[in-house]
Amino acid sequence: MNSPALPLSFNPAGIELDRRQGLSRQLYQALRLRVLDGRLAGGTRLPASRDLAQALGISRNSVVRAYDQLYAEGFIEGRVGDGTYVALLPEAQLPIKKLSTKLSTGISTGLPTGLSTKSAISLDLHPAKVIHNEALELLQKHHLSTPPSGPPRAFRVGVPAFDLFPFEIWAKLNAAFWRKPDLRHLCYGDSAGDARLRGLIAAYLRSSRGLQCTAEQIVITSGAQQGISLCAQLLVEPGAGVAVENPGYRAAGHAFAVAGGRLHGVAVDQEGIDCRQLAALEDCRLAYVTPSHQYPTGVIMSLARRLELLAWAERTQGWIIEDDYDGEYRYSGAPLAPLAALDRQGRVLYVGTFGKVAFPALRLGYLVLPPTLVQAFARRRAVDVRHSEVSTQAVMAEFMAAGHFQRHIRRMRRAALSRRNTLLAHWPVDIQGVGPLPNVAAGLHLTLAVDSLARERELLAQAAGADVEISGLSNYWLPESAQPPDQRAGLVLGFAAVPEAEIEAALQRLRKAWQA
Missing domain, CATH: 3.40.640.10 (Type I PLP-dependent aspartate aminotransferase-like (Major domain))
Structure with missing residues (x-):
């Protein structure tokens, strides 16, 4: 069977895929490398997924998954009615061809390219460095807060769904380790x-x-x-x-x-x-x-x-x-x-x-x-x-x-997605001073804008009274920020810490507190 005609601007020759491994990942990496080293210049038209699949002798789904990942990372873009192209990246911002394709093998030990001379790469380590006066003032002015302790609540930030962790498997592996430990581990x-x-x-x-x-x-x-x-x-x-x-x-x-x-x-x-x-x-x-x-x-x-x-x-x-x-x-x-x-x-x-x-x-x-x-x-x-x-x-x-690790990650991702969807579906709308829900494509939390710092504090106090844990965006700014205080206001909510039923219950309490 003859290979389909591909655009002159793209030649798949040289793309070698190992069929014993993930084909979509390999194709994605091959195309990404060609963009980074300049072999696929911005504006190059890529073949349709079906045509490239036939040319490489792989399934169309593998090509689609590779293209989807390249889309997500910004390497390629779709043009309505005109196909898929390598993204045009501003030359002034992005001298792609100047980026080396080889990892550096050496490094100067002098500043600014090397390690801090006070840290002593020779391991002739000295007493702790004196804290810079301004840094010390910063620490005194705005001390580091301790993360919340106790059982996770809605909507604690930075906490995954560890209620789903396979503790029985972990306990068996831990017991097996200590039952007859390898002496080198001791x-x-x-x-x-x-x-x-x-x-x-x-x-x-x-x-x-x-x-x-x-x-x-x-x-x-x-x-x-x-x-x-x-x-x-x-x-x-x-x-x-x-x-x-x-x-x-x-x-x-x-x-x-x-x-x-x-x-x-x-x-x-x-x-x-x-x-x-x-x-x-x-x-x-x-x-x-x-x-x-x-x-x-x-x-x-x-x-x-x-x-x-x-x-x-x-x-x-x-x-x-x-x-x-x-x-x-x-x-x-x-x-x-x-x-x-x-x-x-x-x-x-x-x-x-x-x-x-x-x-x-x-x-x-x-x-x-x-x-x-x-x-x-x-x-x-x-x-x-x-x-x-x-x-x-x-x-x-x-x-x-x-x-177990990979299976657990897949389970955690599904759980976080479900818990995210529950939060988005039941979020109280039309709360005075609170901006719209964002598009949440990744992560374990979301952030909403609030129109003033005073309103942020009011909302947080009402949430705490309803036994709901929400963080204020204003706490994430450096104290000396030039940004006006009201432009630092917002709400930060983690959505993975508790199951869907607890999320719904917390949102009901929150709605009553905020609409009272």
Whole structure:
């Protein structure tokens, strides 16, 4: 059978697919790489899914899934009545062809391109750095709040559906570990973490995120917060600028402030962090971002903005800390590829956690690091805690190897989607001063605008009186933000913490309180 005629602007020659593995993922990765390295230029017309499937000898569904993922990440776009094209990305913003396709193999130890000289890459570690005066004033002015404790309630932010965790399976694996433990597990462990777990995490990220990393690039941490703190300790010079999203995850900002960094709150728009504002910060070589689902606004960073951010890091020899805290939760298609999957210069440090797919008390996370940074991070961590608790790592490794982890993620994603839908379906409408519900395509929370700070406080007080837990958006802004106070107001609601029946009951109480 003859292959169908394809547009002259696209040639599938060279795309080789291994039929023993996921065809749609392989095709997606092949097309994405061709966009990034310039072989598929912006404006190139792609063949219809049926034609490409026939040319490659695969099912049309595989092509459709690959195209859907590329659509979701902004690599391609549809033109009504005219087919599918590679997205046109602004050349001034996005010098795609200048981005190298090879991972950097070396790194200077001098600032601003290397590790903080105060953190001592040679491991001749000195007493803690003196906190910068302005950072200390910031901590005193607006101290870090303690996360809510006790059983989860509607609508607690940052809590997954851990009532669905397979505790019986976990208990059996844990009992099996302690019934006859391997003696090597009872000695001091590798400060970078259990080798088997690191390998399984790397395999998971390659298959689910398209992040081409190895076990040797991973350092296990006690949750995402420790990973962020390690980045702050090793990359921040006292008095140096650190860019954080504003509004954003305040605990990350506190980690950088404690390390002596001078915090710069950078605005977030509908495409993510404002890179023009970031580029204007002359003293800044470090940026902390949550691109897959901005915390707390929920914005998903566009492809153009991601590449613009990478270009900034390459141009300034800076670092990007990517916190992918709830990236597993995407409700149409596969999870988006992280910023680190686009990085070809070794400028992105990726922070991951098990807390949002298992439960926060697990305190298990990881860093995916450029190869040249792994040893310094592992040794710095060893100074604080020597190594992670051994049995939790071993049990999680077995949990992943036996397939329980992937099955659990699928279950958690379905549950979060159902709980999201319940919240959206029963949300009280026409509440004075509250904006419309947003489109929630990912994550475990949503954010609504409120017309004034006074109204936000009133709504929160009424919700607390109805035994409903809601966070105020104003708490996520840096105290010295230039944004007028009323423009910082809003409501942040987590929707995954409790089952659907509890969500409906909480919304009934909320409706009565707000409409009284």
